[in-house]
Amino acid sequence: NAGVMQNPRHLVRRRGQEARLRCSPMKGHSHVYWYRQLPEEGLKFMVYLQKENIIDESGMPKERFSAEFPKEGPSILRIQQVVRGDSAAYFCASSAQDQETQYFGPGTRLLVL
Amino acid sequence: GNSVTQMEGPVTLSEEAFLTINCTYTATGYPSLFWYVQYPGEGLQLLLKATKADDKGSNKGFEATYRKETTSFHLEKGSVQVSDSAVYFCALMNRWSGNTGKLIFGQGTTLQVKP
Numbered sequence: 593n594a595g596v597m598q599n600p601r602h603l604v605r606r607r608g609q610e611a612r613l614r615c616s617p618m619k620g621h622s623h624v625y626w627y628r629q630l631p632e633e634g635l636k637f638m639v640y641l642q643k644e645n646i647i648d649e650s651g652m653p654k655e656r657f658s659a660e661f662p663k664e665g666p667s668i669l670r671i672q673q674v675v676r677g678d679s680a681a682y683f684c685a686s687s688a689q690d691q692e693t694q695y696f697g698p699g700t701r702l703l704v705l
Numbered sequence: 706g707n708s709v710t711q712m713e714g715p716v717t718l719s720e721e722a723f724l725t726i727n728c729t730y731t732a733t734g735y736p737s738l739f740w741y742v743q744y745p746g747e748g749l750q751l752l753l754k755a756t757k758a759d760d761k762g763s764n765k766g767f768e769a770t771y772r773k774e775t776t777s778f779h780l781e782k783g784s785v786q787v788s789d790s791a792v793y794f795c796a797l798m799n800r801w802s803g804n805t806g807k808l809i810f811g812q813g814t815t816l817q818v819k820p
Contacts, residue, residue: 596748625807634794634810635749648805683748691798691806696741696749 594619596686596697597666604703605674613669613700617686624667625694626659629681640690641667647690674704707732711795711811718818724782726814728769728795731776736797738762738771738778739808743792752780752793790818 597616605611617624622643627635640648641661652659656674661667671678681701685694712727730736737756741749753762758773767782778795795811 598748623806627808627810634812635808637807637809640805640807648807651807685749685808687806691737691800693739693751693754694806694808695751698748 596621596684596695598682598684598697598700600700601698602701602703604705606705607675608673611671611674611678611702611704613671613682613684613702615667615669615684615686615697617667617684618695621686621688621695623687623690623692624661625685625687626667626669627683627685629683629699631680635683638669642690671702674702676704678702679704707736707797707799707809709795709797709809709811711793711814714792714813715815715817718785718816720787720818720820721784722818724780724785724789724816726780726793726795726816728778728780728811729776730778730795730797732797732799732809734799736799738769739796739798740767740769740778740780741794741796741810743794743813745791749794785816785818787818787820790816792816 626638629635637651639659656672681699683699684697687694708731739754740752742752753764755762755771761770792813796808
């Protein structure tokens with residue numbers, strides 16, 4: 593039973609480029625959460641999605657960041673025109689239902705040069 | 706609002722020592738409480754959880770009791786091993802009606818266990 597999968601595990605971008613982070617939830621899970629971990633800090637909630645719907649985006653920066661979870665395929669977190677402050681580890685978690693236990697992927701570590 | 710506060714780290718212990726990592730929370734409603742562990746370069750693994758007051762979560766020798774009267778969920782282990790060295794995160798999920806299931810995390814506590 594595969595866990596939550598994220599790719600790539602490491603991503604290097606230059607300032608101004610786009611970053612696309614992918615998350616495949618656990619089998620049977622249709623709820624996906626994205627969190628960001630800045631260096632030496634805890635995790636901060638970004639966005640919560642169900643299939644084809646954004647349910648809660650209260651933690652998303654207002655500009656340059658977007659997320660989707662299409663009917664088919666993984667959830668995507670997209671960062672346009674990256675800046676050095678976007679360098680962080682981005683974790684995806686999934687659950688079977690809202691407010692149920694979340695299981696985390698290994699994360700994508702984004703480095704912006 | 707909702708928040709979680711953990712004790713400052715790093716915590717450095719010798720093998721077989723007793724471990725306590727303090728965690729207190731602020732929340733409206735009836736939160737569920739969690740401890741997650743993060744090993745170097747990896748994602749978070751659920752260690753244990755408790756969903757209501759006086760519940761005790763336990764796993765791999767770790768325990769934590771949901772104390773509503775002190776709004777605490779301290780993590781304990783009777784005898785730590787070198788392999789327990791990791792970062793430990795306390796988190797809450799506020800199940801108050803209308804909230805989504807996002808997790809609110811503490812800042813993390815680094816545990817270093819020396820042989």
